[in-house]
Amino acid sequence: MKRFAKWRLISLFAILALVLSGCGRPYLSSLRPAGEVADIQYDLMKLSTWIMVGVIIVVLIIFTIVFFRFRRKDDRIPKQVEGSHTLEIIWTVIPILLLLILAVPTVAATFKLADVKEMDKKNSKALVINVRSHLYWWDFEYPNEKIVTSQDLVVPTNEKVYFNLKSLDVKHSFWIPAVGGKLDTNTDNINRFWLVFDDKRANEAGNLFYGKCAELCGPSHALMDFKVKAMSRADFDTWVKDMQAVKQPEKAQTDLAAQGQEIFNKSCIGCHAVTPEDKPEAARLAPNLTNFGERSRIAGILDHNKEELKNWIKNPETYKPGNEMTNKYPAMTDEQLDALAEYLMGLKVQD
Structure with missing residues (x-):
């Protein structure tokens, strides 16, 4: 009875985990991509998942056939296939083909996502944001616009936004689950990448995405959140002008x-x-x-x-x-x- 109770408890926790895995909000999920980078990463996840599921299904089918067809019925030893060149070639070639199917789009995506040469061009019109991580908060510097803000990252939609990532204390990791990432912020070097924030998905999420630190950095690591306000280019330009117009601290109104x-x-x-x-x-x-x-x-x-x-x-x-x-x-x-x-x-x- 004790053993039965243990299995019942395990089954209950398994069902609970399955139910909870479906909880959450769309702007927090990497399974509801909201930008070009997220789409690429999601497609790679689906490709690798289908390959793994396919391999599992084939192995299960072969296992079932062998289990029933070659189960022991008498003392006769079945025909041995050890050293079969045909089988050796088959189970060597198939994994190679599967690896190529997975490797080619993965390598292509890696090079595409690492392409930040636009940031280095003279007179580039690319939007560049310097992300600085701290214990346990974020600041965002817009070097071309000459403004700095914290905790709320403001970005235009439907265009590439380039990021320089650095930490000013310990290692952190910059991650916006619905849009793409994640990439470490280090103290000794600057990591660079780009994201695109999809206008349609931004509207569905109320123009607000959530970002997090994805690297264990201390007792409040789980609370190191930031918010992403995604808006049209026109609204973003208005926001930049309003920020640039602030030359003195805001005067108290009461x-x-x-x-x-x-x-x-x-x-x-x-x-x-x-x-x-x-x-x-x-x-x-x-x-x-x-x-x-x-x-x-x-x-x-x-x-x-x-x-x-x-x-x-x-x-x-x-x-x-x-x-x-x-x-x-x-x-x-x-x-x-x-x-x-x-x-x-x-x-x-x-x-």
Whole structure:
């Protein structure tokens, strides 16, 4: 009975795993490709899966035939085929052909996805974004546009977007599951690749994709998320112009926000920037907050509202253990938190 109960438990967990594997949202799944790179990778996944399934089916058929046809009925020894040149050739040639079928498109795709020479051309019009990973957040520099933002990656749809990837502390990995990737961000070299964000799939996902760190990097690795806002080229150009127009920190609109701005200038300005200007890597100590009021998440994981913002400022270690913000500023009263949250939620560059 104990053995039966164990198998019943295993079966229950197997069914549960199968059910949970179908859960999730379309903008989080690599099985619903939303761009050219994702399409290429998905096609390779399907090709390799079909090859593996085909091999399994053939092996099972041969096994079944041999099992029933050559099962022992008497003491006679069946005809031996050891050393058959025909069989040797067959089971040598077939794997070679299968490997070629898989290798040719894989190698071709690898070279295509690694083609970033457009980034090196003089006067290139390619959109290049420098991705910098930190514990446990991301910043995105647009060198040609001379702006920097954090946590929210903004990109145009239906065109190649090129990325330079680097880490400023430990190894991380840049991954947008629905669009393609992933690629490591290292401290000692820069990795480069490109992605295309499909307009139709972006609309289906509400113009918002989720990105993650795909390399175990510390206690809050699973919480190192970022958001991708995909929009038309016209909307993207408008966003760039609005960001470039911010030359001074956004002025507080209310008396409470003005108190919050004063607190920010005394406690937070040493690490956080509130203008999208390009800064040296060494000066990027914390996320850029220029358009904080327009973001979709706080700290990449919390709902974007004042209460969650105050909770995060009050005790960031509760939400992201091991983060670099803990104990970097004096404790604040509820009144100070209200004022600071009012100011930060008002940091917007677009109406």
